[in-house]
Amino acid sequence: xxxxxxxxxxxxxxxxxxxxxxxxxxxxxxxxxxxxxxxxxxxxxxxxxxxxxxxxxxxxxxxxxxxxxxxxxxxxxxxxxxxxxxxxxxxxxxxxxxxxxxxxxxxxxxxxxxxxxxxxxxxxxxxxxxxxxxxxxxxxxxxxxxxxxxxxxxxxxxxxxxxxxxxxxxxxxxxxxxxxxxxxxxxxxxxxxxxxxxxxxxxxxxxxxxxxxxxxxxxxxxxxxxxxxxxxxxxxxxxxxxxxxxxxxxxxxxxxxxxxxxxxxxxxxxxxxxxxxxxxxxxxxxxxxxxxxxxxxxxxxxxxxxxxxxxxxxxxxxxxxxxxxxxxxxxxxxxxxxxxxxxxxxxxxxxxxxxxxxxxxxxxxxx
Amino acid sequence: xxxxxxxxxxxxxxxxxxxxxxxxxxxxxxxxxxxxxxxxxxxxxxxxxxxxxxxxxxxxxxxxxxxxxxxxxxxxxxxxxxxxxxxxxxxxxxxxxxxxxxxxxxxxxxxxxxxxxxxxxxxxxxxxxxxxxxxxxxxxxxxxxxxxxxxxxxxxxxxxxxxxxxxxxxxxxxxxxxxxxxxxxxxxxxxxxxxxxxxxxxxxxxxxxxxxxxxxxxxxxxxxxxxxxxxxxxxxxxxxxxxxxxxxxxxxxxxxxxxxxxxxxxxxxxxxxxxxxxxxxxxxxxxxxxxxxxxxxxxxxxxxxxxxxxxxxxxxxxxxxxxxxxxxxxxxxxxxxxxxxxxxxxxxxxxxxxxxxxx
Numbered sequence: 001x002x003x004x005x006x007x008x009x010x011x012x013x014x015x016x017x018x019x020x021x022x023x024x025x026x027x028x029x030x031x032x033x034x035x036x037x038x039x040x041x042x043x044x045x046x047x048x049x050x051x052x053x054x055x056x057x058x059x060x061x062x063x064x065x066x067x068x069x070x071x072x073x074x075x076x077x078x079x080x081x082x083x084x085x086x087x088x089x090x091x092x093x094x095x096x097x098x099x100x101x102x103x104x105x106x107x108x109x110x111x112x113x114x115x116x117x118x119x120x121x122x123x124x125x126x127x128x129x130x131x132x133x134x135x136x137x138x139x140x141x142x143x144x145x146x147x148x149x150x151x152x153x154x155x156x157x158x159x160x161x162x163x164x165x166x167x168x169x170x171x172x173x174x175x176x177x178x179x180x181x182x183x184x185x186x187x188x189x190x191x192x193x194x195x196x197x198x199x200x201x202x203x204x205x206x207x208x209x210x211x212x213x214x215x216x217x218x219x220x221x222x223x224x225x226x227x228x229x230x231x232x233x234x235x236x237x238x239x240x241x242x243x244x245x246x247x248x249x250x251x252x253x254x255x256x257x258x259x260x261x262x263x264x265x266x267x268x269x270x271x272x273x274x275x276x277x278x279x280x281x282x283x284x285x286x287x288x289x290x291x292x293x294x295x296x297x298x299x300x301x302x303x304x305x306x307x308x309x310x311x312x313x314x315x316x317x318x319x320x321x322x323x324x325x326x327x328x329x330x331x332x333x334x335x336x337x338x339x340x341x342x343x344x345x346x347x348x349x350x351x352x353x354x355x356x357x358x359x360x361x362x363x364x365x366x367x
Numbered sequence: 368x369x370x371x372x373x374x375x376x377x378x379x380x381x382x383x384x385x386x387x388x389x390x391x392x393x394x395x396x397x398x399x400x401x402x403x404x405x406x407x408x409x410x411x412x413x414x415x416x417x418x419x420x421x422x423x424x425x426x427x428x429x430x431x432x433x434x435x436x437x438x439x440x441x442x443x444x445x446x447x448x449x450x451x452x453x454x455x456x457x458x459x460x461x462x463x464x465x466x467x468x469x470x471x472x473x474x475x476x477x478x479x480x481x482x483x484x485x486x487x488x489x490x491x492x493x494x495x496x497x498x499x500x501x502x503x504x505x506x507x508x509x510x511x512x513x514x515x516x517x518x519x520x521x522x523x524x525x526x527x528x529x530x531x532x533x534x535x536x537x538x539x540x541x542x543x544x545x546x547x548x549x550x551x552x553x554x555x556x557x558x559x560x561x562x563x564x565x566x567x568x569x570x571x572x573x574x575x576x577x578x579x580x581x582x583x584x585x586x587x588x589x590x591x592x593x594x595x596x597x598x599x600x601x602x603x604x605x606x607x608x609x610x611x612x613x614x615x616x617x618x619x620x621x622x623x624x625x626x627x628x629x630x631x632x633x634x635x636x637x638x639x640x641x642x643x644x645x646x647x648x649x650x651x652x653x654x655x656x657x658x659x660x661x662x663x664x665x666x667x668x669x670x671x672x673x674x675x676x677x678x679x680x681x682x683x684x685x686x687x688x689x690x691x692x693x694x695x696x697x698x699x700x701x702x703x704x705x706x707x708x709x710x711x712x713x714x715x716x717x718x719x720x721x722x723x724x725x726x
Contacts, residue, residue, distance in 0.1 A: 005656075031656065036671035062669040077652050080671035123722050124649030125656060 005029040006129045006175065007122035009114060010069065010076070012061030015133030017068040017197045018186050019177050023131060024072045025193075031127055032069040032076040034062055035118060037085040037109075038208040043220040046210045067196045081117050088112035090208065094221055097214075097251035098232065100274035101349025104162065104319075105206055111165035119173060129173050136160045137179035137358075138171050141303070147171035148303040149360040154182040161319045164353045164363025165300050218251045234279030236263060239272055239288060250274050253281045256289055256345030270345075290342040296335045296352040296364030303359045307335070313354040313361055315339070317346055323355055335364060389582045396589025403592040404519070404538060405529040406555050412575045413553050413585050417520040417541030418444040420554040423576065424516045424537040425449060425487055427562040429457060432484030438462045438470045438499075439680035443665075444539075445487050445518050446676075462488075468497040468628030468681055476507045486515050490522035490533070494677040494693055495628035496637025498526065505534025514560055520544055520552075524595035525603060525634040536560045542584065546698060547591030551584035598698075606696050607635035609705050613694060614638050616709040621716050627678060627691055641683075641691040642712075645719040648672045650692060653715050659708050662693045 008020040010032045023030045040058055062078055069076030089108045096103035114132065122130045135152035136159050147168050152158040166174070178186055190198035209217040219229060232249040244263050247253065252260065257271040261283060272284045294317070307330055314323035315337050324343050329336040337352055346366060353363035394408070401408040414420045421444035429435045429452055437449050439461045449459045460478040462470050470488055479486075486508050491498050501517055508515040516537035522528060524545035530538050537560060542551035556562050562575060569577035618624055623643040642650075647663035651672070654661050664675040678688040692712075696705070 031652075033652075034669075036667065036669050059668055066670070075656060077655075078667075078669050078671040079648055079652070080667070080673060082671075120722065121646075121649055121652075124646060124719055125653045126718070 003029050004126060004128045005031045006131050007031050007033055007118070007125070007127040008074075009118055009130060009132045010034050010065040011133070011203070012064035012068075012197065012200075013133065013203055014187060014190050014195075014197050014200055015135075015178055017065070017133075017195050018190050018193075019131050019133045020068065020074060021072050021193050021195060022177050022189070023175075024074060030072075030074045031122075031125065032065065032074050033118070033121065034065045034076075034078045035085075035113065036062075036078050036080045036082055037113065038090070039082060043217070043224065046213075046216060046220055064197050064200065071194070071196060079118075079121055081113055084117050085109070085113055085208075090221070094218060094251075096349050097218060098276065100250060100276040102254040102347045103349045104351055105208075106162045107165060107351055110162055115166055115170040115174065119170060122173075129175055131175040131177060133178055134159045134163065134176050135178055135183075136163055136176050138174060138176055140172075144304075146303060146305070150179070151355070151358040151360070152176075152179045157183050160355075160360050161316055161351060161353050164302070164351055164360060166302065167300070168302075171302070215249065215252045219249070232279065234281065236261065236281045236283060239282055239284045244283065247281050250276065250279050250281065255347040273348075286344070289344045291339075291346040292342040293336060293338045294346045294352060295331065295367045296337060297333070297367050299333075299335050299362055299364035301362035303356070303361050306330075311361075313356055316351075316353045316355065317343060317366065318350050328354060334367070389580075392586045393580055393582055396585045396592075399589035399592045400540070400553055401555075403523065403528065403596050404540070404555060405531060406538075407558065409573075410555050410558055411553050412556060412572045413551065413580060413588075414576055415578075415581065416550050416552040417442075417518070417539055417544070418552075419576075420539035420541065420552040421445045421516075421518050421520075422448045423562070423565055424539055424554050424556075425485065426452065426565045427575070428514055428516065428537065428560070429485040430455065430563065430565075432457055433482035434458045434460070434480050435485040435487065436460045436462065436475060436478045436483060437487040438464060438489070440464055440468065440470075440492050440495075440677045441487065441489050442493055442518055442520065444520075445489070445516075449487070457484075464681055466628070466681055466683075468492055468495040468677070469632070470499050470504070472500055472503040472507060475504050479507070479511050479513060483511070483513050486513055487518070488515070489518040490528070490538075491519075491525065491634045491637075492628070492677060493521045494637075494675055495639045496521070496633035496635075497628045498522070498632045498634065501533040501535060509534060514557075521637075522634060524592075524599060525606075525636055527599065530555055530557070537562070542588035542591055545591045545595040547588040548584045551581060551588045553588070602698065603635045606700075609696050609700060609702060610635055610638050610694075612702065613696075613705050613709055614640065616706075617712055620713055624716075627683065628681065636696045638694040638696075639678075639691060640694070641687050642716045642720075643687065643690050644723055645690050645716055646723070647689050647692055649719055650712075650715050653718070654708075654711055657711050659711055662695075663691060664688070 006023055006028050008030055010016045010020055020030055020032050066076055089105050093103045093105045119130055135154055135157040137150040139148045141148050151160050235243055236245045236247050237243050253271045253274050255271055267285055269283045270289055272288050273282045307328055311328045313328050315326045316323045325340040327338045348366050350366050351363050352366050354361040397408040397411050401411050425448040453459050462474045464470055488499050488504055505515050514536040517535045519538045520541045523540045536557040538555040540553050543549040564575055571577050621642055625641055627639040651663050664672040667673050674688050678691055
């Protein structure tokens with residue numbers, strides 16, 4: 001048998017194209033695969049004028065990925081994970097919003113699709129390792145025997161925040177060739193290898209939501225599943241229960257949000273919380289947004305096996321958060337995060353990811 | 368075909384002598400294709416492929432009508448033409464099939480209405496290979512005075528086709544399924560059948576299909592039809608034996624496997640098998656990586672695989688539909704290749720079943 005191939009998840013973008021090309025250049029046997037995750041013809045009311053270009057799983061992206069695969073001479077396939085993606089990413093995304101939380105679909109997609117279903121598909125076709133265009137580093141620590149996840153060298157592109165759910169098994173079979181590179185260098189490489197996608201733009205944050213308008217996506221999806229918009233409406237109240245007005249859907253609000261409340265008040269008002277039981281959106285002053293602690297549940301430990309006492313870490317509570325010094329405390333099957341300084345807009349549904357410098361200790365979901 | 372590209376560059380519908388030579392080659396091809404299905408050459412209209420032939424038959428006969436009958440296991444070329452008619456206000460009855468993958472003629476009889484304008488049932492199903500009882504169906508449609516169309520793309524060259532014995536009024540065929548070029552097809556239209564064009568711009572093909580004829584493609588289609596006729600009996604027997612060899616090996620050695628649809632009355636080259644517990648998409652890829660091109664389900668525009676509408680229409684569970692594979696054998700396949708394929712399938716099923724135990 002020849003050497004087992006590496007399965008590269010190719011999105012049709014610059015990063016994953018460079019990954020595939022780099023591995024080929026290193027003499028590896030490579031199979032390219034694009035995951036078909038979402039049918040762009042669904043929810044046609046969301047299609048921007050002129051069609052569905054530049055969005056996840058669009059025909060243009062598949063065309064680009066196939067073109068690159070031809071250029072570098074590797075077998076290429078499109079695999080259909082639409083069913084799994086809807087069940088394990090889109091539905092939870094919608095349900096979380098309706099439950100008053102602010103979900104991270106990319107983490108769910110990593111946990112259940114890219115590093116689970118895709119890994120299984122790789123296994124099925126005789127590949128052992130998978131490679132993706134994520135900006136993160138994996139290192140095997142001989143002393144502890146554990147696979148460690150480290151921040152990317154390019155701090156502006158680092159994606160470790162979305163990867164906190166990776167298990168040791170998943171990490172042992174994954175390659176992130178871009179973790180040591182800067183984005184401009186990746187683009188330069190794409191140009192020098194003459195890859196068809198060298199000048200393509202970066203992808204957006206939530207791939208299945210056109211133009212980042214997740215409220216419009218939610219409305220269209222809920223309509224398709226038979227939920228009327230009125231069912232998501234409710235009251236806007238202050239933290240002491242005063243009614244200030246009405247809102248048109250709990251999913252339109254996220255903790256810390258200031259715009260779109262439609263209420264005039266002497267002081268600026270922010271969303272403090274959303275209450276799924278009553279569908280109330282609670283608003284208040286900026287000070288009311290500060291929290292000195294939170295709980296993280298379903299914690300996945302990566303670089304360490306776990307904690308049995310107070311442990312210092314820097315904790316990121318959203319992707320664009322610098323990371324706040326904190327103490328982690330074991331709390332049953334959860335972890336209590338006590339910040340040195342109170343943090344603004346600690347949002348349920350987001351991840352709390354624990355770092356020790358560049359090393360990701362682990363992470364969980366903010367309750 | 369090459370000689371035709373080099374030497375016959377006239378427009379077959381022109382009066383000058385360049386055109387006349389093209390016209391002669393075209394009519395020769397028409398006789399060759401007609402002969403393969405026992406039709407009169409004047410009843411053959413060349414098209415740009417099987418899909419266009421199906422579209423022309425369905426839309427050309429039933430546009431503006433009230434009702435048509437078709438089956439749920441038709442090729443998308445018929446199903447989507449029927450959907451278009453539906454959008455235009457025609458009501459469509461889609462006959463279901465049981466686990467045999469064969470349309471029941473009684474269902475056709477029961478579906479007919481006084482205003483039914485067309486019945487369209489394929490000759491051989493492209494995914495299962497099952498042959499539909501056209502002769503029985505045509506007895507019913509004739510009695511009712513309703514034209515019968517059959518998509519014959521998968522049957523041509525694999526089993527004898529006689530449009531009179533079948534009793535069909537329209538019959539679509541494609542050149543590439545009989546080793547002719549891609550992008551050439553034809554529809555047989557029985558003399559006296561009313562059909563309107565679906566594209567406009569010229570008087571070619573007896574006003575049925577405007578546009579300059581693809582002479583090189585059509586000439587090659589004619590040659591392919593002639594060869595298909597010569598080799599049909601022997602090739603049918605050879606392919607049937609190869610197909611049975613493959614099926615017997617796999618079914619004997621792989622537990623929880625079986626044939627989708629009836630094993631009897633199939634075109635000889637097609638085999639649709641299930642191997643419970645495996646992911647067909649993964650198996651297609653692993654076999655492709657080993658050099659075997661097999662298929663499962665239907666390809667989306669992206670190239671991804673969607674569950675087969677044929678298997679779903681037969682009532683297969685989602686899991687079994689996903690665990691199903693279609694094997695198609697052809698002129699160049701040998702017993703050695705079939706044995707190598709069987710080995711690869713055995714290995715692949717074993718591997719995939721081991722993985723799904725862990726998953």
